[in-house]
Amino acid sequence: MSPQPLVAAMEGFTPEGLAVDLPFRVERLMPFLHSLQDRGVTTVVFAGAVTRPRLDPALLDPATAAMLPRLMQAMAAGDDATLRAVIDIFTESGFAVAGVADVAPSLLPAAGLLAGTLTDRDQADATRAAAIVAALGAVDVGQGAVVAQGLCLAVEALPGTDAMLAAVAALPPQLRPDPARGRGLFYKASKPGQDRRIDLPTLGPDTLRAVAAAGLGGVAFEAGGVICLNLPDMQRLAADLGLFLWARG
């Protein structure tokens, strides 16, 4: 990778704190790809979150219009299919698609206990949560679950991690198991079979604050499959909050 990457951003999703060299629109995807080729770009990395854009047919060029039915069909089939179609389009145009593991491997912690301590109960809860998330991933739903004492308190769906942890924080005490026997954990993993070059789940300091507010004992995640933003900050914060942080191998 060049030490000076070119930054391209979809219009409407401009990144914070990062100068954009090349804005683009999906309606003009093929001219955008030609422009990357003209600038000598050979490798692309996808980063950041976008939602499905609304398309303005008036802006379409003929080459993108010809490609669009394929992309629309993939969008109707779900997020995974959409991302696979996008990767294919870039690959067919001659670009190598690199992932976080290639360009910033330190963002993907390898197996190990990164903060706090683990009980046998925590390890059993992580095993159960991993099975639940794998089952959900197979039907293209969320990448996270909350398990306490073997019981599934919540499962991540479209509204995302923050909404799920807020719902757990709001649970009346009689609807959750006695925390004295195990506070439970939030587990996060990539989807089984997902292309790891794109759309890896992400944890950060805010996740830890939400986990503490939900009364849980810690966070476990799939080693090598989940991005940790500011890991040293996360480790300090987990210790301050009395949480464990575990990259489960």
Add this chain to the structure above:
Amino acid sequence: MSPQPLVAAMEGFTPEGLAVDLPFRVERLMPFLHSLQDRGVTTVVFAGAVTRPRLDPALLDPATAAMLPRLMQAMAAGDDATLRAVIDIFTESGFAVAGVADVAPSLLPAAGLLAGTLTDRDQADATRAAAIVAALGAVDVGQGAVVAQGLCLAVEALPGTDAMLAAVAALPPQLRPDPARGRGLFYKASKPGQDRRIDLPTLGPDTLRAVAAAGLGGVAFEAGGVICLNLPDMQRLAADLGLFLWARG
């Protein structure tokens, strides 16, 4: 079945509006089974909700104590395993175990549209929700999900249907798809492979009120696998609330 059933209730879970002939405790399960045999009982039906009881070892008789490790092992393995073990214990003691389908089949609606109208979008959402609930059932999590325009808004976990629908009702508008293009539905089914003689999911008028409050368009459920309490009331209420009610075949 006798037209005059004997009503037995676990202590701590006395049913409302029903006189109990025979209270019992799990610690004295074997003497309780002998007492049923002495009264000439040949068939049992399980009805109503219980939670895992706390056991008082001082109350155990020798026969129940000998059976207990098997029940504890099943309880550690989950709700499904526990219910299977309970059915096995009754069967081995010579009782036939009947289900709702045997004694009150009118509580289990067969396939058909029971109120309102269905769009193609609703039917596609029900197909997707059924796949999600089947995947969850395989890991012994909930029996329900909320899907709108193909997107999974919520999945049922330990806190149950009411908590899930309340969470959907509380979703900020930007976290859900445009209701003008399809309001979405709540879907309920029994777990794949579950013994249908025990613990079938249940819908009632309160479910419909919660579905309306969550801004959804209706309820779909597995025909023959879900109990509807007061179906005529449910049909009238669904019509009043502008909801569909669909026993999906």
